[in-house]
Amino acid sequence: MNAPAGVTAEAGERSMSGWDELYRENILDHYKHPRNHGTLEHPDITFEDANPLCGDRLRMDFQIRDGKIAAVRFSGQGCSISQASASMLSEKLEGMSLDDAKKISREDVLEMLGIELGPVRLKCALLALKTLKGGVYGITQWPGEDGEDKP
């Protein structure tokens, strides 16, 4: 387990589902040093979404060349999970075709984050995906997005 320096000892006996697992090193790294953070001057697609539960806001700008995402930037405010998720997703998106971007699923994002999330924090983790889909599809919701239609 990769707990940040100075925390391991205090974390003590916390189980795998504890905060020290949630805030794995790569999540904290993306939170503290977000990739592709900012806005594009002339985006081809720009989309903003929010998580009304916690007030998190996320905007994603895309530059599209030959059906591929040539550049992506994200901005907004939110918790470490939503910000790290946006940062990781943006890395993955660079150079990806729009068709492939449309295929990214919630499972892909959760796998990318590599952490177990409760129902509330799940919304934080999926805000970036929701914003991406809203941008590339021009829709705000699609079946299965928030898992509420799953058994």
Place this chain on the structure above:
Amino acid sequence: MTNRSSAQAVAARTAAGSATAPGAPARPAGAAPRSFDPRAVRAQFPIFREPREKPLIYLDSAATSQKPDAVLDAMSDYYRRYNANIHRGIYGIAEQATAAYEDARRRVAKFVGAGSPREIVFTRNSTEALNLVAHSYGRWKLAAGDAIVLTEMEHHSNIVPWQLLAAERGIELRYIPVQPSGELELEALPRLLADGRVKLVSVVHISNVLGTVNPVAEIARQAHAAGAMLVVDASQSVPHCPVDVRALGADFVAFTSHKMLGPTGIGGLWARRELLEAMPPFLGGGEMIREVKLSGSKWNDVPWKFEAGTMAIAEAVGLGAAVDYLEGLGMDAVFAHDRELAAYAMKRLAEVPDLHLLGPPAEKRGGVVAFTLADIHPHDVATVLDGDGVAVRAGHHCAMPLHEKLGIPASARASFHCYSLPEDVDALVAGLHKARKVFAR
């Protein structure tokens, strides 16, 4: 827990010159202040006796309070021994259930200083009580061109019902601003009321985010002088301090059971009987009628006119037990306890670097302390705290306009009730130091 000042002192300080305490009944001269042992109180709450990996440090009582054995036993007793529908049955247990339900109403009425039990309408919660006022009184009395005054520190439940009414009727909404100190900018009220179009003012008694105790008596005086009715959202005051609805000067007072040691699913609305009698019904259905014909119906007497359908009977019984429990502690003592803890929390939290406290100084607030920690999102703060069993609330606490005004997307909040202890605050502070280490950029 011997702070004699408690409710009356806060009230006097915030009543803008009014000598009487809004919401606080006068203490008989010479009566000794009561106090209780919060450790003994905590022992009577089963959730704290539940064995768990880490002890529960519950600091979210402003969201919902925990329930003592007495409340759970009363509800269980109803279901196990005399469960029956009320008001209709002509048999023993139905009469017993009806008596218990109406007895709960009597106890609640006495608890809040109502003139009669018939001035207490049971609702689902404060939100429904406020919606009742908006639907029944609002649609009856307010018309296009009228205005409603709210404050910027309202819970969404005291904004959205009025927005719905405003959109339907063409009514203007005006807001008393919140100062950076977390207090209302009361100087703005005369200007908001000046054009005579304001027919209704609705304000929160104690802010669920800032803990601010608002000068309701003064607002009532100004509202009434301008010909407006006053609605008070007492969700955070009835559970925590002595409230006398008549001394408060309001026309409607909304409160909820689950924040006052009672169950969810029941709350109350107080209004003067003649006002309730004049108002049109809210929900239609059984029990709220006296007579139904195919051509039309006649309404039942108040408060039953506003209690359509089978009500939350067990919950009413539980609320009655909660009121008994609180009266046993003494609301002066509960308020003194909560405020003492809030003051202690503010002192300890001030020791945490980069922590920013929201709201007024301790002497002007109830048992609620909200804060931000550096630029760490409150969700992250709450998650780290949860790792140590410390339960705080993080987010906008159903007060998005207030957070916008304060210029922050969200905050973390610790709140107290009679079972809260200084050790809970210590655990919170330790967890916040930990959160700072995890998220230091």
